[in-house]
Amino acid sequence: MSSNNVVKARSNFADRNPGSRSHYDEARKYMPGGQTRSVLTHAPFPLTFASGSGATLTDVDGHTYLDFLGDFTAGLLGHSERRVLDHVAEALTHNASVGGIHPAEATLAKLMCERFGLDRVRFTNSGTEANLLAMTTAVITTGRKKIMVLSGGYHGSVFYFASGNAPWNAPFDFVITPFNDEAAALQAITTHASTLAAVVVEPMLGSGGCIPASPQFLTSVFQAARNVGAVCIADEVMTSRHGSSGMMNMLGIEPDIAAYGKYIGGGFSFGAFGGKAQFMDMFDTSPESNRPSPVAHGGTFNNNLSSVTAGCKVLGEVFTADIAVAHTARGDEFRQAIAAVIARSGAPVSVTGFGSMMSLHALATPPVSPTDIANRDIELQELLFFGLLERGIYIAARGMVNLGLAHTDDQLAQFLDALAETLTTLN
Numbered sequence: 499m500s501s502n503n504v505v506k507a508r509s510n511f512a513d514r515n516p517g518s519r520s521h522y523d524e525a526r527k528y529m530p531g532g533q534t535r536s537v538l539t540h541a542p543f544p545l546t547f548a549s550g551s552g553a554t555l556t557d558v559d560g561h562t563y564l565d566f567l568g569d570f571t572a573g574l575l576g577h578s579e580r581r582v583l584d585h586v587a588e589a590l591t592h593n594a595s596v597g598g599i600h601p602a603e604a605t606l607a608k609l610m611c612e613r614f615g616l617d618r619v620r621f622t623n624s625g626t627e628a629n630l631l632a633m634t635t636a637v638i639t640t641g642r643k644k645i646m647v648l649s650g651g652y653h654g655s656v657f658y659f660a661s662g663n664a665p666w667n668a669p670f671d672f673v674i675t676p677f678n679d680e681a682a683a684l685q686a687i688t689t690h691a692s693t694l695a696a697v698v699v700e701p702m703l704g705s706g707g708c709i710p711a712s713p714q715f716l717t718s719v720f721q722a723a724r725n726v727g728a729v730c731i732a733d734e735v736m737t738s739r740h741g742s743s744g745m746m747n748m749l750g751i752e753p754d755i756a757a758y759g760k761y762i763g764g765g766f767s768f769g770a771f772g773g774k775a776q777f778m779d780m781f782d783t784s785p786e787s788n789r790p791s792p793v794a795h796g797g798t799f800n801n802n803l804s805s806v807t808a809g810c811k812v813l814g815e816v817f818t819a820d821i822a823v824a825h826t827a828r829g830d831e832f833r834q835a836i837a838a839v840i841a842r843s844g845a846p847v848s849v850t851g852f853g854s855m856m857s858l859h860a861l862a863t864p865p866v867s868p869t870d871i872a873n874r875d876i877e878l879q880e881l882l883f884f885g886l887l888e889r890g891i892y893i894a895a896r897g898m899v900n901l902g903l904a905h906t907d908d909q910l911a912q913f914l915d916a917l918a919e920t921l922t923t924l925n
């Protein structure tokens with residue numbers, strides 16, 4: 499594939515999007531890179547969106563796209579889920595920023611505990627913070643410092659392990675072990691047995707390319723970690739949408755603490771961490787607590803009314819456990835349909851994923867590790883992205899595709915047609 503094709507695709511994109519270009523140029527004066535969320539970066543510049551409705555997004559140049567990114571899983575509900583938006587709007591007429599308790603907090607906490615099998619939960623503002631607090635809980639309760647993570651993992655802006663320990667990561671003492679490599683992980687746990695506070699896993703690498711971890715790998719890593727007294731943390735920020743109680747539950751593996759976020763906030767910023775009382779109750783600063791030194795967990799917006807109210811509606815009505823089960827199955831079917839389109843095309847492209855989360859890769863064979871992802875044909879990957887955009891489909895530049903609740907069967911068929919057409923241009 500010649501790079502001329504990429505140059506042409508970028509230039510066609512720039513010609514079609516003068517409005518997004520001028521937003522980008524203006525934004526660059528005030529924000530490094532013209533935006534405040536690095537994952538949105540792609541050449542020549544990202545689109546600026548003016549509005550969304552259901553499963554569609556319209557940019558400032560008036561192009562309407564089928565949104566198959568779903569805000570990296572946070573946009574599960576689509577852009578106009580009235581039940582959530584109206585509920586939040588109504589709540590905000592009574593109160594906005596409350597320096598006190600409001601009833602929705604306990605309602606959401608109960609919904610989360612019952613849904614995900616948690617003893618206790620606490621809220622944060624993001625998935626990053628949820629993981630930060632989960633790791634902190636492990637460090638304090640064990641009195642140890644090391645945190646084992648998997649290569650290719652992403653647990654938030656300061657927990658980035660795509661290629662080693664990123665220089666901007668939070669200063670925990672990380673041990674990085676290869677993803678899906680059971681022998682290496684068990685060896686690392688043995689080596690660091692007496693200093694290991696926690697292992698943190700994503701049951702499927704999300705940002706790392708929608709590569710599921712093998713259940714055998716996860717089971718034995720958690721078992722070995724428990725045997726040496728380390729805390730088992732599951733990052734379900736993306737994957738809690740799967741099945742009735744999240745992906746770990748589907749695999750039959752129980753974490754000590756899990757992190758949540760994304761779609762639960764119904765479009766509002768959200769994070770939560772929760773799990774076994776023996777760990778979570780260290781945050782009990784109440785007068786009833788008999789703890790000599792409970793740990794404080796502050797955060798002005800931890801209980802913010804909009805996110806918490808939205809979360810109640812999301813888990814209580816819009817995305818119930820039954821709907822989640824059906825959505826996971828629909829996602830599996832959609833991914834199989836994508837794989838069939840790819841197979842018919844003969845293009846060196848593959849799809850991986852689980853349930854409603856998936857990723858397209860410019861690799862003839864589906865990747866099973868972050869090392870495979872590193873071998874993607876980056877030009878082909880970019881052409882795939884631009885090819886779909888030109889046909890009215892918006893996905894992540896890096897290939898992520900998420901099925902949302904608002905997608906109709908017709909829209910799924912449109913995606914498959916656009917993909918088939920795009921693939922013919924890549925051969």
Ligand SMILES: Cc1ncc(COP(=O)(O)O)c(C=O)c1O
Pocket residue numbers: 570623624625626627629652653654655700704705733734735736759760768769
């Ligand atoms: C698995 C996982 N954990 C944590 C995070 C961080 O969540 P947030 O962006 O809300 O801080 C993300 C975000 O993409 C994620 O995919």
